[in-house]
Amino acid sequence: MGNIKYILGSFGDPDEMMHGIDKLQENNISIHDVYTPMPIHGIEAKLGVKRSKLDIAAFFFGITGTITMLSFVYYAAAWDWPINIGGKPHFALPDFIPITFELTILFCAFGLVGSYYASTHLFPGRAPRVMDLRATDDRFIIAIDATQNAEHTKIDGLLKEAGALEIKYNERKYVSYE
Amino acid sequence: MGTHNYNLTEQFEFTGKVKTLSIVAIVIGLAAIGYGFSDHELHERTFANLLLMAYYFATVCMSGAFFLAIQFVAQAGWSAAILRVPQAMAKTLPIAALILLIVVGAGLYTHNLYHHWNAEGLTDPSSPNYDKIIDGKSSFLNVPFFMFREVLFLGVYSFCAVLFARLSYNEDLSGGLNSYNRSFKYSAMFLVFYGFTTPIFSFDTIMSLEAHWFSTMFGWYNFASMWVSSLAIIAVVLILLRKAGYMQFVNNSHLHNLGQFIFGFSIFWTYVWFAQFLLIYYANMPEETVYFFKRFEYYKFWFYLNLFLNFLVPVFLLMDRDNKRKENTLLTISILVIAGHWVDFYQMIMPGTVESHNGFGFVEIGTAVGFVGLFTFTVLTSLSKQPLIAKNHPFLQESLNHHL
Numbered sequence: 001m002g003n004i005k006y007i008l009g010s011f012g013d014p015d016e017m018m019h020g021i022d023k024l025q026e027n028n029i030s031i032h033d034v035y036t037p038m039p040i041h042g043i044e045a046k047l048g049v050k051r052s053k054l055d056i057a058a059f060f061f062g063i064t065g066t067i068t069m070l071s072f073v074y075y076a077a078a079w080d081w082p083i084n085i086g087g088k089p090h091f092a093l094p095d096f097i098p099i100t101f102e103l104t105i106l107f108c109a110f111g112l113v114g115s116y117y118a119s120t121h122l123f124p125g126r127a128p129r130v131m132d133l134r135a136t137d138d139r140f141i142i143a144i145d146a147t148q149n150a151e152h153t154k155i156d157g158l159l160k161e162a163g164a165l166e167i168k169y170n171e172r173k174y175v176s177y178e
Numbered sequence: 179m180g181t182h183n184y185n186l187t188e189q190f191e192f193t194g195k196v197k198t199l200s201i202v203a204i205v206i207g208l209a210a211i212g213y214g215f216s217d218h219e220l221h222e223r224t225f226a227n228l229l230l231m232a233y234y235f236a237t238v239c240m241s242g243a244f245f246l247a248i249q250f251v252a253q254a255g256w257s258a259a260i261l262r263v264p265q266a267m268a269k270t271l272p273i274a275a276l277i278l279l280i281v282v283g284a285g286l287y288t289h290n291l292y293h294h295w296n297a298e299g300l301t302d303p304s305s306p307n308y309d310k311i312i313d314g315k316s317s318f319l320n321v322p323f324f325m326f327r328e329v330l331f332l333g334v335y336s337f338c339a340v341l342f343a344r345l346s347y348n349e350d351l352s353g354g355l356n357s358y359n360r361s362f363k364y365s366a367m368f369l370v371f372y373g374f375t376t377p378i379f380s381f382d383t384i385m386s387l388e389a390h391w392f393s394t395m396f397g398w399y400n401f402a403s404m405w406v407s408s409l410a411i412i413a414v415v416l417i418l419l420r421k422a423g424y425m426q427f428v429n430n431s432h433l434h435n436l437g438q439f440i441f442g443f444s445i446f447w448t449y450v451w452f453a454q455f456l457l458i459y460y461a462n463m464p465e466e467t468v469y470f471f472k473r474f475e476y477y478k479f480w481f482y483l484n485l486f487l488n489f490l491v492p493v494f495l496l497m498d499r500d501n502k503r504k505e506n507t508l509l510t511i512s513i514l515v516i517a518g519h520w521v522d523f524y525q526m527i528m529p530g531t532v533e534s535h536n537g538f539g540f541v542e543i544g545t546a547v548g549f550v551g552l553f554t555f556t557v558l559t560s561l562s563k564q565p566l567i568a569k570n571h572p573f574l575q576e577s578l579n580h581h582l
Contacts (some may be wrong), residue, residue, distance in 0.1 A: 041581050086462055
């Protein structure tokens with residue numbers, strides 16, 4: 001059993017899986033991650049998953065868009081080629097609010113799509129990496145790092161007791177679609 | 179997860195300090211109005227303030243009914259446990275509507291309000307006061323038709339608002355889905371009527387104070403004001419009830435949802451406000467810019483304070499997730515938004531009535547305090563008539579377990 005990297009407990013029922021997480025945590029077995037085909041309420045709190053920083057990223061992408069547009073408009077309309085339009089000042093702020101707003105949204109949206117791809121290692125042409133293919137279909141998977149938790153038979157027993165339908169010992173971290 | 183055991187028959191008791199304070203506030207309001215009417219110079223300003231607060235009161239209660247209707251039509255689950263608060267506001271609407279009708283009617287017949295289109299000889303070509311523009315609008319802006327519209331709109335809104343409350347009460351007694359399905363049906367009809375008539379309602383009540391000027395955005399701008407201030411008031415009432423030991427089933431996910439609503443509709447308000455401003459600013463036509471000219475000449479401070487309180491404050495303070503979930507922070511921001519929409523209505527109404535003779539003193543503060551007291555008194559009275567939770571609402575469990 002020397003080459004085993006991850007132990008995967010595969011559950012058919014989300015409640016049983018949540019129960020399995022409790023059982024493992026009671027026995028001080030650290031859980032690498034949990035994969036489910038659908039979102040489950042309260043699981044982040046149970047696993048101690050930190051809140052996503054995507055909102056902070058969104059703010060900074062947005063503010064970048066705002067600054068980009070305002071500086072470009074200032075350069076174009078007031079610095080490089082000032083034109084008198086209806087007697088208004090060259091840098092008439094209200095006129096440029098709509099386009100600034102649009103660019104804020106655009107930068108924010110593109111930035112978030114980019115950060116999503118970067119953080120999930122998912123972009124066009126790349127085969128997605130998954131630990132168990134059925135986690136995308138009908139199984140709820142608890143993954144345990146086998147190198148950090150030595151008592152494999154105990155883990156095996158705990159998972160079975162909690163109702164795992166199948167237990168896998170993976171020698172590679174990911175089974176990908178490749 | 180799992181089911182919680184909350185007392186589903188919990189009832190609000192309206193007694194003690196809150197009741198005394200609300201009555202004191204009403205007395206202060208009456209004193210301010212009495213003071214305003216004792217001085218002849220202050221008549222018009224008092225009327226303008228009465229209109230402001232009566233309009234604010236009525237539209238907030240209207241939006242309570244609107245909140246209920248949206249929740250039913252969207253078949254929303256999260257709000258099932260908090261519906262009694264907007265319901266209490268909706269049940270108050272008949273009183274608020276009556277007060278608004280009295281103020282509008284009295285202002286109209288004493289010529290203290292609406293004198294831009296309702297004065298001697300404006301529509302008579304032989305009169306020296308003849309005004310061609312007003313004459314052209316007179317088939318719409320004439321006293322009988324104006325009062326008919328006011329009564330019709332407020333009547334239908336009040337009828338539906340009371341109906342929603344009654345259906346919910348029937349649900350408490352008999353259970354089943356019958357009340358819910360009927361609420362759904364009436365809500366859908368109410369929303370269609372409400373959507374088409376609120377712009378006309380605000381054109382009449384507020385925009386016709388300056389009858390020479392018009393803006394088609396004005397109706398939506400008003401709708402945004404009343405809706406976002408109503409949401410803020412719902413949040414304030416919920417938080418204060420929680421602090422007083424009631425409604426412990428309201429968790430911070432409910433507050434989060436309300437906070438998101440306030441945040442989103444504050445941005446919507448700014449969007450509509452700006453859509454109205456930008457077109458006028460850009461086109462620069464004298465008959466349109468006169469509106470903002472007045473606000474810039476005599477109300478510059480209020481003009482900027484309006485944008486500060488209703489845009490910058492909610493956007494920057496409610497953007498953060500934690501601020502929407504913390505009771506005290508949300509309470510403070512909601513109160514700022516409520517005050518902000520007072521400023522908003524102030525600079526909608528004052529330039530058309532008292533023009534440059536505006537002020538901010540006992541009349542303004544006293545009237546506002548009086549109506550806050552009246553709102554507290556009437557809403558809490560109707561809240562205390564029923565249990566604080568609609569125990570047979572089909573989505574109640576979803577709402578009690580609401581988690582974001």
